[in-house]
Every structure is written in C-alpha cells, then in structure tokens.
Amino acid sequence: MQLTVWTYEGPPHMGAIRVATAMEGVHCVLHAPVGDTYADLLFTMIERRAGRPAVTYSSFQARDMGGDSGGLFKRTVAEAYERFRPQVILVAPTCTGELLQDDPGGLARAVGLPIPVIPLSLPSYQRKENWGAAETFYALVRGLAGRGQPGPRPPRPEGQAPSCNILGPVSLGFRHRDDLVEVRRLLDLLGVTVNVVAPLGASPADLTRLGAADFNVVLYPEVADTAARWLERTFSQPSVRVMPIGVGATRDFVAEVARVAGIDPVPALDESTLRLPWYSRSVDSTYLTGKRVFLFGDASHVIAAARVAQDEMGFNVVGMGTYSREFGREFRQAAEQYGVEPLITDDYLEVEARLADLRPDLVLGTQMERHVAKRLGLPCAVISAPVHVQDFPARFAPQMGLEGANVLFDTWVHPLMMGLEEHLLTMFREDFEFHAEAAPSHLGSAAPRSLEPADAVVSIQADPAATLVAAPAAGDASPSSSTSPSTPGVTWEPEAEAELRKIPFFVRGKARRNTERFAADRGLARITVETLYDAKAHFGS
Known part of the structure; x- marks a missing residue:
C-alpha cells in the first residue's frame, strides 16, 4: 500500500459506478463503510451532473462488523429497489467492504428481487478504475445481450443501411459527450445507422439489441475492449x-x-470545415x-x-507515458515508433521526475x-482523464473527428503562444520603457512622476560617497530571487549573471541549468564567467 496525494485511477468500484451512472435503469449497490461514499462529489461537482450517481451504499460502521453485516446489505438492496425501481441491479464490495468476506452476489439474490441482479468481481487490491469499468460493462453485456444469442447472421438485405453499435462512452469520461456527437455525424455522412450507444444513455433493453448490429465502433478501448471482443x-x-x-x-x-x-x-471526407492542416502550416514555425x-x-x-503531435503539428515527441498497465504491450509498440522509452506508471512523482x-x-x-x-x-x-471541472465545458469541444482536430490545434498551440508572450516580457523587462518602475505607456506624458524611475537614479548619483560605500556590499550580496540558482549549493557571481543575461532568452534557462550541473559535478560553489564558458564548451562538444 502506498500513501499518496494523487491517484490517476480510483479503485475498481469507481469504474462500476461510472458505468451504472452513464446508463438508464441500472443501479449499483455497494457493500461499503461510511467513508467510501465520496463518489457523489466526482459526479456532481466535477462532471456537474444535475442528479446523484446511480449508487447506494450499505454504509456499515464499526459496530456492524462484529454483527450481521450481511443482513444490513440485504436490507440496503431491498431499499434501493423500492426507492429507485431499476431494471438491473449491480452488486459489489468496495475495497474496505471486501475485507468483511461477505458475498454481495449471494446476499442480493437471497432478497428475491423480480429483476436481474448482476454480481461484480472487482479485486480492489489488484485492479483499478478503468479495469473495473471494463469488467462492469462486460458483465452487463454478457448478462443481458447473451440471453438471446442468434444463429448464423444472414446477409444484410439489398438496400438496407448498415448499422453499428458505439461502445465505450461513460460518465466522467474526457469529452465523451462531445466525441459521441462528432462520431455520430461521421457515421451519418457515411449512411451508417447507429443501433445502440453504450454505456452512455443505454438501458438494459438496449443491451439486449447489441447483437442486431453489423459491427461495433470501439471508441474507448479502456472501457469497451473486453465487451467488444466478447461480441x-x-x-x-x-x-x-x-x-x-x-x-x-x-x-x-x-x-x-x-x-x-x-x-x-x-x-x-468533406474537409471544408477542417482548419488544422492549414493552421499548422501557416502559423510561425517557432511555435510548432x-x-x-x-x-x-x-x-x-x-x-x-x-x-497528431508529430505528424500533423510538427512537434518532436521526446517522451510518452501511461497509467494504463492493461495496455502496456500496445503502448510499448507505439513508443518504439518515436524512439522514446515508455513510462508506464501510476506514480505521479515518477512523471514529475521525467518532466x-x-x-x-x-x-x-x-x-x-x-x-x-x-x-x-x-x-x-489536457488530453486525457482524470480531469477537473474546467474540462467539462459548457461549449461543444470534442477531441474526435474533424471538429475535434480544430479543437486540438487551439488547445495545444495557445499555451505555446502565451509562453512566447511571457518570454518577450521577460526579455524586455530591463528595457528603459518596460522595466517594473516605468509608467504605463498608455498614460503618455500625463504619467505621474512617482511612476518614473528618474528620481531614484538621481538620488543614487547625488551622493558619490554613498555609492562607493555601498559597492562592496553589493558585490557580496546574493543574487536576486529572479536569478536565484536552481541547483542548491551553487552561487552565481554578479559578472557571470551579467554574462548569462547576454544569452538569448529562449536558451537562457537551458544554459543556466547546464552551467549549474557542470559546477555541481566539479564541486564548484561559485560560478564565474570562466565557469560559464567552460560549461558551454563542455556541453557544446
């Protein structure tokens, strides 16, 4: 067990809740302690859903653990059915509920409900959220679509439009709602009818019709791959x-x-609304x-x-990683195409170190x-879940399809443009017109005298003795916070700092880091102009 302040995926029962909440007429009952009821916030606060997620907890307490915790769960199942009247109930323990060794599936069946009860096997200490979502969706598909398995499929009648199922979109998915709209539009242009979309918006009755489609579109393999292979x-x-x-x-x-x-x-393939290719070619190459x-x-x-980054935007992929261990083989194969070492981890500190x-x-x-x-x-x-509330926008912002390509261009390029603006401000911050004490340019000659730096300059030069006395102290002073070393234990001489500022801003940070590493490797406590040029020669060779 690892203590952390961040996790890319929750326990597998979170995946089950996401699938149940995405569907209509499905309810999830979890054998869980009071402390495991945090899921509501993820859906109401982050996804901004208008209603609660489709989940009920047994909410056992310490006093129940030595008593009839199974009876508590049975009452919870019966009450959930009476209150919500679902068409299907999913039952499973949470990670803490798993420790009780109760059998939620057997307990729920003993209640004798007039609807299907599907038990889920979610090993909380070996698997995580996306696996739980995939396993839940697979259990629903197999339990409902598998009831009426047809014989050999007859050929599609002449003139009948082909049909497909769209599999994978769920609650709390990254832009799943908007992606679905864009993919439906593409299929409509092709003349393909959509038989069922699942889990998002599907009912148990819809799942029984999955076998009627000609093929499946797997939008999100992390959720739909297992079910698609069964189909x-x-x-x-x-x-x-x-x-x-x-x-x-x-x-x-x-x-x-x-x-x-x-x-x-x-x-x-009508690309009249597509802007990414031309924008990528026309934008200044220093951006991309x-x-x-x-x-x-x-x-x-x-x-x-x-x-997209390498082939369509002109970027150079220098690293890629994933927390999806179930797709490690496919990910390693993809990383080989770019000549990078794949980072497969769910520890954000490893990702931070690589960055x-x-x-x-x-x-x-x-x-x-x-x-x-x-x-x-x-x-x-941001390109992937988990995401925060700002990545569930009110506007239409898909990642897929032609409109999704336009969204990708805007989303990825704008941080670089803003970064260039910050670089320009930094580069000119010591200019006589743009330094921190300069008056706002829009005020012109009407700027108040207090905003101009001339008074400060005159007062310093009015007393030469004060300058002579202050000079040695200035030489001993440590660098300002804006130029403080990024490597602990290394100090820059003022002359070296002045020389460093002559280096163009867009490589100045790299020059600073290389010089500090050069000094640290050689045990130098202070960086002089000679050290700066020695480091340049070392890393440039």
Whole structure:
C-alpha cells in the first residue's frame, strides 16, 4: 500500500459506478463503510451532473462488523429497489467492504428481487478504475445481450443501411459527450445507422439489441475492449478500433468503417470545415516545428495524441507515458515508433521526475500534469482523464473527428503562444520603457512622476560617497530571487549573471541549468564567467 496525494485511477468500484451512472435503469449497490461514499462529489461537482450517481451504499460502521453485516446489505438492496425501481441491479464490495468476506452476489439474490441482479468481481487490491469499468460493462453485456444469442447472421438485405453499435462512452469520461456527437455525424455522412450507444444513455433493453448490429465502433478501448471482443466471438461482429483523433486518424476511421460496412467513404471526407492542416502550416514555425513534447494519460489518448503531435503539428515527441498497465504491450509498440522509452506508471512523482529531466516545450497530460507543469514553468494542455471541472465545458469541444482536430490545434498551440508572450516580457523587462518602475505607456506624458524611475537614479548619483560605500556590499550580496540558482549549493557571481543575461532568452534557462550541473559535478560553489564558458564548451562538444 502506498500513501499518496494523487491517484490517476480510483479503485475498481469507481469504474462500476461510472458505468451504472452513464446508463438508464441500472443501479449499483455497494457493500461499503461510511467513508467510501465520496463518489457523489466526482459526479456532481466535477462532471456537474444535475442528479446523484446511480449508487447506494450499505454504509456499515464499526459496530456492524462484529454483527450481521450481511443482513444490513440485504436490507440496503431491498431499499434501493423500492426507492429507485431499476431494471438491473449491480452488486459489489468496495475495497474496505471486501475485507468483511461477505458475498454481495449471494446476499442480493437471497432478497428475491423480480429483476436481474448482476454480481461484480472487482479485486480492489489488484485492479483499478478503468479495469473495473471494463469488467462492469462486460458483465452487463454478457448478462443481458447473451440471453438471446442468434444463429448464423444472414446477409444484410439489398438496400438496407448498415448499422453499428458505439461502445465505450461513460460518465466522467474526457469529452465523451462531445466525441459521441462528432462520431455520430461521421457515421451519418457515411449512411451508417447507429443501433445502440453504450454505456452512455443505454438501458438494459438496449443491451439486449447489441447483437442486431453489423459491427461495433470501439471508441474507448479502456472501457469497451473486453465487451467488444466478447461480441466478436458471440455475434461475429467485426470491430472498428481506430480512434478518430486528429486528421489522419479520422480519415483512417472513415476508411475502416467503409471497409467493414462495404460502402463508399467519400461522403464523410468533406474537409471544408477542417482548419488544422492549414493552421499548422501557416502559423510561425517557432511555435510548432521541432517543439519538444511529452505526453501522459490513458494509453488510447496518448497514442492518438502522439500521432497528431508529430505528424500533423510538427512537434518532436521526446517522451510518452501511461497509467494504463492493461495496455502496456500496445503502448510499448507505439513508443518504439518515436524512439522514446515508455513510462508506464501510476506514480505521479515518477512523471514529475521525467518532466524535470526532459524539460519539454509542451506537456500534454492529465489534470496532475497541469499542476506539475505549472510548478516547473512548462506550458501544458489536457488530453486525457482524470480531469477537473474546467474540462467539462459548457461549449461543444470534442477531441474526435474533424471538429475535434480544430479543437486540438487551439488547445495545444495557445499555451505555446502565451509562453512566447511571457518570454518577450521577460526579455524586455530591463528595457528603459518596460522595466517594473516605468509608467504605463498608455498614460503618455500625463504619467505621474512617482511612476518614473528618474528620481531614484538621481538620488543614487547625488551622493558619490554613498555609492562607493555601498559597492562592496553589493558585490557580496546574493543574487536576486529572479536569478536565484536552481541547483542548491551553487552561487552565481554578479559578472557571470551579467554574462548569462547576454544569452538569448529562449536558451537562457537551458544554459543556466547546464552551467549549474557542470559546477555541481566539479564541486564548484561559485560560478564565474570562466565557469560559464567552460560549461558551454563542455556541453557544446
């Protein structure tokens, strides 16, 4: 067990709640202590849902652990059915409830409800949230769609439009709501009808119709992959697994859907609203071309985003990582294409250490990478869950499809442009017009005298003796906070600081870090001008 202030994924029962909340007529009953009822906040505060998530807790306390905790759970199941009248009930223990060794599935069946009760096996100490969501969705699909397994599929009648299921969108998913709208639009342009979307918005009755579709579109493999593979085996339904994130992937998605459905892909390839390719070529190359980017998040989004970053935006992928251990093999194969070492971890401190070492020009990650990048002074954009409330926007902001490609361009490039603005302000901060004491330029000659630095300059030069006396003290003073060393135990001489400021701003930070590392490796406590040039020669060779 590890104590941490952040986790990329919650326990597997959180995945079960996400699936149940996404659906209609499904309720989840968890055998849990009072302290495990925190899930409500994630849905009402972060996702901004209008209602509570579809979950009820047995909420046992310490006094129940030595008594009839099973009876408490049975009463909770019966009360949940009477209150919510669901069509299906899911039952499982939380990580703490698992320690009681009760059998929620058997206890729930003993209640004798007139609806299906599906027990979930969620090993809380071996698995995590996305696995729990995938296992829950698989259990629902197998338990409901598997009841009426058909015989061999007959050929589709001539003139009948092909149909598909869209699998994977859930509650608390990163832009799942908007992605679904964009993917539906693409399928509509291709003439493909949507049979069922699940879990998001689906009812148990909808799941019984999954076998009627010609094929499945797996939008989010972390949630839908296991269920899709079962549907392939059971109903002989092929799956489209291309995530249409970016221009190239959207074209591949359209081509794959057309191939599986046996239709013409041309109608969906109208790119008149697509701006990313031209914007990427027309924007100043210093914003994009060759910018070093690091990506972290769930495996599917990172793999898709890396392709967009390198092939469509002109970035250079210098690192990529994921917390999705279940997709480690696919992720390693993707990392090989970019010649980088994959980082597969759920420890945010390892990610922070990699970022501090690489110092990329742009970070594409989760909410945690946003915090880390801010601390390190790096531009950042969010590409994957887990996310905070600002990544559930009121506006339409998909990641998939042609409109999603436009959104990606804006989201990724704007931090770099703002970063350039900050660099310019830093570069000119000692200029006579732009220093901290200068009057606002819009005030012109009407600026108050108190804002001008002339008085301070005159007062210093009016007393030469004071200057002579103050000079030695100034030489002994430590550097200001704005130029303080990033390596502990290393001090810059004023002459070296002055020489460092002559280096262009966009490489000055790297020169400082290299010089401090050079000095630390050689045990030098103070950095002089000679040290600066020695470091330059060392790292430039």
